Ligand SMILES: Cc1cc2nc3c(=O)[nH]c(=O)nc-3n(C[C@H](O)[C@H](O)[C@H](O)COP(=O)(O)OP(=O)(O)OC[C@H]3O[C@@H](n4cnc5c(N)ncnc54)[C@H](O)[C@@H]3O)c2cc1C
């Protein structure tokens with residue numbers, strides 16, 4: 001419980017209409033895309049860095065948990081107020097402060113929606129590549145906090161590759177500035193990289209300086225239907241072996257295809273058990289040649305049919321299928337354990353086989369799709385938790401899955417982060433000594449453990 | 462009698478929300494408030510908590526539930542097609558049942574529930590005149606839908622004095638070989654934009670259809686739905702269904718997207734049997750396309766002085782997937798140079814009675830259309846819903862642009878003007 005006195009001060013900082021203890025507001029700020037829910041004590045909407053600094057200073061003094069919240073689209077519980085406290089909402093800090101077309105940089109507030117930012121820079125002939133499937137609604141602040149990635153990252157890299165500098169409010173309420181507007185910068189420690197992906201546990205980003213690149217002149221999207229998932233995986237290896245790095249190399253497995261078949265508007269052949277979405281970009285005159293080359297390379301791997309998008313709309317229609325995959329899985333079973341493992345690219349077929357084995361062993365449907373190009377597979381274990389013992393079964397399957405991942409020199413999360421959902425597994429991947437260094441850093445920044453407490457490090461780690 | 466579904470009836474749909482957040486990208490209210498209570502996901506969370514008995518119909522919940530245009534934009538893009546607009550309607554009905562109708566809700570019901578009163582009020586013309594506003598009883602449904610003391614700045618259309626019912630008989634015999642079409646004109650078309658209604662009838666006459674235009678028809682029920690007056694919706698639905706049962710018709714056509722959503726989509730969602738009424742409901746543009754009229758229009762010789770026209774998607778057509786037909790018609794019209802604008806599918810911001818309660822938000826939502834409109838260089842913005850026309854014109858007037866909002870049918874009428882006599 002938070003005392004009235006504190007609510008009063010918070011109201012003075014942000015204005016009484018931007019703070020609420022109403023039940024309805026607590027409910028609408030209690031969840032994220034994990035579908036779990038924990039009620040906060042207070043919900044606060046902020047407008048600027050100074051307000052954030054004042055609130056954190058107060059919370060640090062009074063030892064009240066603070067949970068930053070962007071769009072609440074996180075998949076690992078990052079913005080769940082598991083210990084109550086203040087949910088600090090950043091969606092109204094949504095100004096694009098500057099787009100510098102001479103130096104190809106931009107400065108934004110954290111609540112800017114990724115896709116809207118991309119549209120704004122593309123109008124000026126520039127390009128911000130990181131493209132999580134949630135780009136139409138996730139915020140840049142949330143992307144930075146989770147180091148979001150997406151299909152295009154196989155060629156262009158992930159969010160951290162585009163963050164040049166940050167204004168951060170630390171857990172003690174100090175306002176610090178990391179990095180800057182230049183492409184090179186080696187002055188002092190690289191705190192920017194430390195903050196990116198820190199899941200709101202080391203402070204709140206209130207201003208973000210991003211790197212932009214020139215917008216590729218054109219792109220071409222292909223949809224390739226395969227007989228088998230092995231064939232699709234083989235095709236991916238062959239493309240890369242031929243030294244072509246497409247912009248995207250996304251795959252959907254057979255179960256995923258079943259989920260989207262109806263809504264896709266495409267008539268996907270029944271014999272198709274895997275789909276690759278391949279996109280290339282660059283100068284218009286080389287694209288056709290590249291497309292042909294790729295199609296020739298993949299042909300021997302059991303291709304049933306291919307479709308090439310000729311217009312922007314056709315290309316968007318293909319991407320809409322991919323973006324709708326994750327939310328449409330509910331058709332299979334009501335509850336999902338959604339993992340985003342990564343393995344070295346060449347291990348993708350082995351990993352898929354290992355997952356099939358786990359699915360058979362525990363008799364649970366497992367659906368795979370994701371970024372074949374960088375070995376990042378979204379593994380969805382679909383269960384009905386209302387069934388007896390299902391939770392345990394799912395956890396056993398997860399243990400097996402992660403063990404297999406680590407054995408293949410992979411990682412248990414490529415882009416969604418750890419949050420609360422994966423914190424019990426942190427120690428499987430990161431050795432004890434390293435975890436303890438991470439925790440030491442957390443303690444130095446946040447001596448009172450008020451900044452998104454209980455995330456990343458599970459209580460027993 | 463057909464009855465509305467209750468919140469309980471939506472238990473399964475509510476569970477189908479996976480909290481992905483996708484609706485944030487499409488909800489016009491969220492896009493101006495940036496507040497979770499404004500978006501579908503927030504409302505579904507509240508609905509779930511209501512069902513679980515964790516929250517009551519308290520003030521903040523009522524505010525969040527009032528912040529919905531019931532436009533269905535979220536539903537359209539929701540991967541699980543969670544029908545938020547219907548769920549909001551069900552919660553509003555619960556609010557009405559437990560607390561009674563709001564002032565506005567009562568006034569709306571007085572007027573649209575009593576066709577005679579509506580006719581008299583609309584006829585006085587004064588109903589929409591800001592100058593005479595003070596003298597008009599606070600009971601005018603139309604006035605309340607589009608006007609209230611808090612929205613004195615709204616600009617309104619010129620009012621005509623003869624409504625559509627006075628201009629046409631109940632039945633017009635056409636070519637016996639051709640289908641008989643019923644016309645559901647709706648309040649806005651009948652009283653505020655009778656010229657649009659007349660254009661529809663003249664066009665249909667021209668192409669030889671027999672027309673049944675029952676004068677016993679009443680409001681489709683959208684304003685009542687929007688204020689949570691479930692009983693009135695049920696009554697209106699019953700009256701409309703029986704009005705069109707008196708004469709055999711092959712289609713029931715609308716030129717108002719909201720009415721189409723009302724007598725089509727909503728009646729379909731009600732419990733009970735509507736006979737084949739809802740199957741016959743069809744938007745006029747879809748009808749003309751199906752009847753091959755577009756092909757005839759395409760053969761007309763192109764005008765020298767075409768007008769540059771863009772299109773606005775009314776939510777109630779967009780959510781039913783009707784986006785191509787109106788554009789195709791604009792494309793083939795000889796008098797029109799059609800351009801697509803950016804943000805054509807953004808909601809105009811009217812939303813039943815939403816704009817009465819929330820005129821400021823409604824205006825902000827409407828203003829989001831302006832940049833795209835300016836950029837596309839059109840001098841007219843055509844659409845398929847009189848409510849949208851009124852709201853778009855209001856946004857345009859506030860932005861001081863020399864653009865007019867019109868109904869596509871008026872452009873079609875213009876194209877055919879030498880043939881229509
Ligand atoms: C359908 C769907 C598809 C998705 N696809 C992808 C994908 O392809 N790739 C991918 O990487 N992710 C994906 N995600 C996950 C999610 O969208 C990303 O993690 C995204 O970056 C979260 O942004 P958000 O604004 O929703 O942040 P939130 O969920 O609100 O918060 C996420 C974390 O960031 C913290 N945070 C938010 N803002 C700030 C700030 N300004 N400063 C400090 N901390 C902050 C929060 O405390 C929390 O820990 C997907 C999610 C959904 C629902």
Ligand code: SF4
Pocket residue numbers: 327477478479480481482483484485501502505535538539540541542543545
């Ligand atoms: S898009 Fe649909 S499933 Fe996703 S949060 Fe919104 S209502 Fe729920």
Ligand code: SF4
Pocket residue numbers: 487488489490491499500501504528529530531532533534535536545546
């Ligand atoms: S119906 Fe429209 S206003 Fe209401 S939640 Fe959905 S998108 Fe938002």
